Amino acid sequence: xxxxxxxxxxxxxxxxxxxxxxxxxxxxxxxxxxxxxxxxxxxxxxxxxxxxxxxxxxxxxxxxxxxxxxxxxxxxxxxxxxxxxxxxxxxxxxxxxxxxxxxxxxxxxxxxxxxxxxxxxxxxxxxxxxxxxxxxxxxxxxxxxxxxxxxxxxxxxxxxxxxxxxxxxxxxxxxxxxxxxxxxxxxxxxxxxxxxxxxxxxxxxxxxxxxxxxxxxxxxxxxxxxxxxxxxxxxxxxxxxxxxxxxxxxxxxxxxxxxxxxxxxxxxxxxxxxxxxxxxxxxxxxxxxxxxxxxxxxxxxxxxxxxxxxxxxxxxxxxxxxxxxxxxxxxxxxxxxxxxxxxxxxxxxxxxxxxxxxxxxxxxxxxxxxxxxxxxxxxxxxxxxxxxxxxxxxxxxxxxxxxxxxxxxxxxxxxxxxxxxxxxxxxxxxx
Amino acid sequence: xxxxxxxxxxxxxxxxxxxxxxxxxxxxxxxxxxxxxxxxxxxxxxxxxxxxxxxxxxxxxxxxxxxxxxxxxxxxxxxxxxxxxxxxxxxxxxxxxxxxxxxxxxxxxxxxxxxxxxxxxxxxxxxxxxxxxxxxxxxxxxxxxxxxxxxxxxxxxxxxxxxxxxxxxxxxxxxxxxxxxxxxxxxxxxxxxxxxxxxxxxxxxxxxxxxxxxxxxxxxxxxxxxxxxxxxxxxxxxxxxxxxxxxxxxxxxxxxxxxxxxxxxxxxxxxxxxxxxxxxxxxxxxxxxxxxxxxxxxxxxxxxxxxxxxxxxxxxxxxxxxxxxxxxxxxxxxxxxxxxxxxxxxxxxxxxxxxxxxxxxxxxxxxxxxxxxxxxxxxxxxxxxxxxxxxxxxxxxxxxxxxxxxxxxxxxxxxxxxxxxxxxxxxxxxxxxxxxxxxxxxxxxxxxxxxxxxxxxxxxxxxxxxxxxx
Numbered sequence: 018x019x020x021x022x023x024x025x026x027x028x029x030x031x032x033x034x035x036x037x038x039x040x041x042x043x044x045x046x047x048x049x050x051x052x053x054x055x056x057x058x059x060x061x062x063x064x065x066x067x068x069x070x071x072x073x074x075x076x077x078x079x080x081x082x083x084x085x086x087x088x089x090x091x092x093x094x095x096x097x098x099x100x101x102x103x104x105x106x107x108x109x110x111x112x113x114x115x116x117x118x119x120x121x122x123x124x125x126x127x128x129x130x131x132x133x134x135x136x137x138x139x140x141x142x143x144x145x146x147x148x149x150x151x152x153x154x155x156x157x158x159x160x161x162x163x164x165x166x167x168x169x170x171x172x173x174x175x176x177x178x179x180x181x182x183x184x185x186x187x188x189x190x191x192x193x194x195x196x197x198x199x200x201x202x203x204x205x206x207x208x209x210x211x212x213x214x215x216x217x218x219x220x221x222x223x224x225x226x227x228x229x230x231x232x233x234x235x236x237x238x239x240x241x242x243x244x245x246x247x248x249x250x251x252x253x254x255x256x257x258x259x260x261x262x263x264x265x266x267x268x269x270x271x272x273x274x275x276x277x278x279x280x281x282x283x284x285x286x287x288x289x290x291x292x293x294x295x296x297x298x299x300x301x302x303x304x305x306x307x308x309x310x311x312x313x314x315x316x317x318x319x320x321x322x323x324x325x326x327x328x329x330x331x332x333x334x335x336x337x338x339x340x341x342x343x344x345x346x347x348x349x350x351x352x353x354x355x356x357x358x359x360x361x362x363x364x365x366x367x368x369x370x371x372x373x374x375x376x377x378x379x380x381x382x383x384x385x386x387x388x389x390x391x392x393x394x395x396x397x398x399x400x401x402x403x404x405x406x407x408x409x410x411x412x413x414x415x416x417x418x419x420x421x422x423x424x425x426x427x428x429x430x431x432x433x434x435x436x437x438x439x440x441x442x443x444x445x446x447x448x
Numbered sequence: 449x450x451x452x453x454x455x456x457x458x459x460x461x462x463x464x465x466x467x468x469x470x471x472x473x474x475x476x477x478x479x480x481x482x483x484x485x486x487x488x489x490x491x492x493x494x495x496x497x498x499x500x501x502x503x504x505x506x507x508x509x510x511x512x513x514x515x516x517x518x519x520x521x522x523x524x525x526x527x528x529x530x531x532x533x534x535x536x537x538x539x540x541x542x543x544x545x546x547x548x549x550x551x552x553x554x555x556x557x558x559x560x561x562x563x564x565x566x567x568x569x570x571x572x573x574x575x576x577x578x579x580x581x582x583x584x585x586x587x588x589x590x591x592x593x594x595x596x597x598x599x600x601x602x603x604x605x606x607x608x609x610x611x612x613x614x615x616x617x618x619x620x621x622x623x624x625x626x627x628x629x630x631x632x633x634x635x636x637x638x639x640x641x642x643x644x645x646x647x648x649x650x651x652x653x654x655x656x657x658x659x660x661x662x663x664x665x666x667x668x669x670x671x672x673x674x675x676x677x678x679x680x681x682x683x684x685x686x687x688x689x690x691x692x693x694x695x696x697x698x699x700x701x702x703x704x705x706x707x708x709x710x711x712x713x714x715x716x717x718x719x720x721x722x723x724x725x726x727x728x729x730x731x732x733x734x735x736x737x738x739x740x741x742x743x744x745x746x747x748x749x750x751x752x753x754x755x756x757x758x759x760x761x762x763x764x765x766x767x768x769x770x771x772x773x774x775x776x777x778x779x780x781x782x783x784x785x786x787x788x789x790x791x792x793x794x795x796x797x798x799x800x801x802x803x804x805x806x807x808x809x810x811x812x813x814x815x816x817x818x819x820x821x822x823x824x825x826x827x828x829x830x831x832x833x834x835x836x837x838x839x840x841x842x843x844x845x846x847x848x849x850x851x852x853x854x855x856x857x858x859x860x861x862x863x864x865x866x867x868x869x870x871x872x873x874x875x876x877x878x879x880x881x882x883x884x885x886x887x888x889x890x891x892x893x894x895x896x897x898x899x900x901x902x903x904x905x906x907x908x909x910x911x912x913x914x915x916x917x918x
Contacts, residue, residue, distance in 0.1 A: 259605075260608075261604070261606065261607050261608030261609075262594070262596075262606050262607050262608075263607070264608070289606070311608075316637055317636070317637025317638070318609075319609075319610055320603065320607070320608040320609050320610070321601075321602075321603035321604070321608035321609075321610070322608065324601075324603075336601075338601060338603070344637075
């Protein structure tokens, strides 16, 4: 069984009249992957997890793209542990189950036999038609709904284009209907898809989003994505946050390994406690930024500002206490916790990158220059060299300290997209 | 896997303890319905089993219970037995005077077993009876800040407040006639006041009251003051040499003991000092020892001892005097009001600590009280007298409090602490009280030679130590 631990990084001291408490809660699981192996081996029943692979077969994929997608699907199928229920869906303007065959049901357990049949099926894929990802997701949801007893449900979605086959509202409705039914990691191949659109799907479905520059790189990406999913042995982990009567929970964000604002995903547990879904866990560590606004108390007083728990079902398995103490000692109250500072900076970095790129795409060069200049500055002061390198492909940096930049003429679309998708990946704050 | 409590729902837990106390003698087991309202002359129903009885009969036809006598009440437990020790220690003042409840209790009838000792075989047993005390007894885990949540992991699960630091507010009642309260006040973040009391049970027999006020802004003064007070009590608890057996000889011995107590307290303060602090802790000292009605008081700094006699014609007064800039001003002719509200009013000229002045001889005063001159001995910190400095005003304040909450020393001390907090609570507040009403003569009369003190309020002249102006 998995073990969870939670530790808190914060400066608990508030100045006279201070109200806002910020804390980073680091949640670490161990033994979760062992759980996955045990599950696959039959301890938890062979059918306690399900995988669906959603492959874009729209006309824009072309012969080469679909062939590469087939190879990628094969790589993913090879990673799926025997016993796991699975299906492969091909999507364009509509969605069709490619495997299993219709007489076998919506999902079949993985075995050497079904794997071979599935691989032969994906080799038959042909590029044709438009792109309506909502229909793919809806089909995936229906597939997963045939196995309500399966707790760990995961999909991989591959696309290469803009969702022009349906209205944004239609896609949005499909995504909403899938929330809580399955998790979905999304990948875009090439430079013709829209990061914002696919990020919306991944974010809502507790998955990741990334760019695959060329079709040939898909297989490696699919392999690692599926391996990561197989390693997640604990499903439906919830983050629960209690704040005292009279307090306001300003936000709850995942800040590592990726940025994800969870604030709007609250489901109330009781009047003082909200639950936030975090999906399935392998052996890993995730950081959460919790901000609470309290009514100020008198100097010298102390109170619990938040209780952050990790729970499996309704059982809390780890917790961290976020505290507040009012003090008139400036040396205590002015210090900002390094983890809070670092993640606050990274969150702002992600925001200005996304806003800068959006402004650039909209032709608002002045806004784009200012936002990306701020991003260059933030990346420089936080020593985020990877982000600086990515930014350098999009802007000419005149002075990183002041954030003085010029938009690069002829920056490639794929560099902008890779900067965009990378913006939410945070570098882990060391303790 | 770690076992943790689920996040509590915030609903108010309902205490179950104290709801049903079979030993509570205030409840009549035979009278769950609310008392014998029936008129005896009208052929009333049996108060025990409810059977209608024949008019004029003395006993119930059904169960044999006595119909004529006074209604059976409790089985003779004295009222003191149901004032649990917890009541004395509780923050809330105990019910004023158990005596008022005496009137409620009718004489016991011999055939009814005391509540709690009755058995189903006893005639008229009607099962366990819920206590009249309907309020759920708050247990240790109920939050004192909001009263709604419970303490989980050291914090209230409703409002997030931790349980109060016991150092910030504590009370002590070593005997029924001696008690005190030490409180953080409203503005300070630490309670640097300290209090140490001891007393023997017989009223007026022997008591030690020590109050030390840690100097704020100094490091660890809250530790130093408590160490000082405890050390001083340790010295003053020892019996003093009686000498030739006269009260004067005892008072002289007590004076020497107080001087020793100051030295020991000073050493205790020094022992708390960590090497590297730039601002070592320091505190004041005020103490009084009572033995068979004789009070010997001593102080260093601006914590005070007062003698507040009940009789208006006996002067209320401060015993000893402050070592403070304000006191120096008053000695030089400045009025008390002006001096105590001046800029340096709270600067003290002598204190205990590693940087204390050389001369720490306390200002000593002896007062002889008699059963005919009852009054209150008070030792307090400036957290109280800041708001009521004149002895006469303090006596009025105290007597008002007696009128409201009775004469329990802890309840009175709490009332005075509440008064200071209502005035602003700018400093830590400590009030220690001893009731001297001559009751000691009943129990230790032999040791009180008749004619030892004659007349009213035979107060010996203060044996002042050398005034020192540090």
